Amino acid sequence: MTRPAPRTTPESADDMDVRKAAVLAAVITAHIDTAHPVGSQTIHGSAGISASPATIRSELVALERSGYLQQPHTSAGRVPTEKGYRYFVDHLGRGKLSPPKVQQLSSFIGSVQGELKSVYEQISTKLSDVTRYPAVIVGPGHINTTVRDAHLVDFGQRRILIVLTMSDMDVQKLTVSLDFDVSTQDVTDAAQQLKALLIGTTVRDRFELPAVSTTPARLVRHAVEAIWSEAGETEGEQVFVGGTSKVADSFDTLETTRQVLDVLEKQLVIVSLFKDLLQRGASVSIGSEHGYLPLAECAVVVAPLTIDGQNAGAVGLLGPTRMKYGEAIAAADVVSEQLAGRLSVEAQRG
Structure with missing residues (x-):
């Protein structure tokens, strides 16, 4: 199955060279892991960076001026902006899911039992367990099923x-x-x-x-x-949410946690958001890109659920903007592909 390409940023990336890209990747990776501002000493010696701390500091300043990083406080390190995350996702952050996690998801999807609604519920919970983010599966309604x-x-x-x-x-x-x-x-x-x-x-x-x-x-x-x-x-699409208990662990503020929980209860909002992303050819929405204010501090990863060439829903994850994008994208892909394969086989058997 071919997933939509990530949305490219409208800003020019002409100001990004190999060293700047490596520094940006190191900052984002460190910030995702720690949730703290990142300084030159933290990323000195990171993969792909052989420059001195002074040169790294110069690159950090340049990245800030170009809008990829920002400095919360004068004496603090730097954190990524939406533009920085977007460049990371589009050019650097397409990592893979570890083989044990792929096997864990694949085995579960192949063996889970129950009626279709129960299967969706169990798989969304499993996806959340593996990624540590709230997971959503949008299944088709029964308008066109016989x-x-x-x-x-x-x-x-x-x-x-x-x-x-x-x-x-x-x-x-x-x-x-x-x-x-x-x-x-x-x-x-x-x-x-x-x-x-x-x-x-x-x-x-x-x-x-x-x-x-x-x-x-x-x-x-x-x-x-x-x-x-x-x-x-x-008649409308059915929404199955797994891992709502992980919302508090995923986000930094109580207000964001409350807003995310509120959105997860609004099925129409979730369906509309996923449809809009897929129709725009996007697989990742970061911060304000989707235009939905309550999720301005969030990132959304979505993969289409396609059965025998027909749209049958979507698989998605909601997380903070400092989401582990490579792992989340790969996990959503694995689930959408494996679930689509299972549903296709079951339909043929029927």
């Missing part, structure tokens, strides 16, 4: 469980209460009628229901009307 099978289960006391298996391998369950009695044979006959009506249709398809007054026909009408009513509330 019903593959339908069953009715009699709970007694005029309560019926409707079970629908969808073409995307999701299983929907809905309990309805009746105002009339049904026999075991009524439920069996109604289930057969329900299959004939629903298989091959989507949850938003509307058609004429049987007008006869037999008990099975009445049960079918109740079941279909309940399905249609439920579909009107749940």
Whole structure:
């Protein structure tokens, strides 16, 4: 699967040479690891840097003047700006996920059991465990998925469980209460009628229901009307968030933590943000780039979830701007590719 290329910065990078790029990479790497401003002594001797501390200091000043670094306090070291992080991501920070972590994610995705919603929930939690950032999986709604099978289960006391298996391998369950009695044979006959009506249709398809007054026909009408009513509330994309407990550990201020938690509860915001990034051909958004003020102190990494050439959602991570970008990008890619492969195989089996 081909992921979108990172968005390139609109500012010119003509002022960046090999030594400046190495110094910038060293500053960002050190700042990601420590969360503290970085001085020349800290990065002296880092990989790719053979210059003296005085020369490094000169390069730090030049990088600050060009907008890649900033100095929080006069006596402090320097920290990256959004422009600095953007250059790092686009040119330097495409690191890989360690083989043990790749194996950990791949094995989990291949073996996790449960209905599709549970699988998404478990995988998002696993991705968060591996990266230490809150993880999000956006799965498709059921607008375009069709019903593959339908069953009715009699709970007694005029309560019926409707079970629908969808073409995307999701299983929907809905309990309805009746105002009339049904026999075991009524439920069996109604289930057969329900299959004939629903298989091959989507949850938003509307058609004429049987007008006869037999008990099975009445049960079918109740079941279909309940399905249609439920579909009107749940047609949109489904959002599965893992690792919300890690938000406090990922961000430096309580206000940012609160804002991130608030965003993670707003599914429409997450879906819109991911769609916007992917439509712009971006895989990483840093700070204010996405234009959403509550996440101005955050970075977002997203990978498309594509099944047999069709868009099926996205896999994303939210973290601070000092996120471990290379690892986060690689982890999102692994999950999107492995999950898409699993879903494709399951769809073919069905």
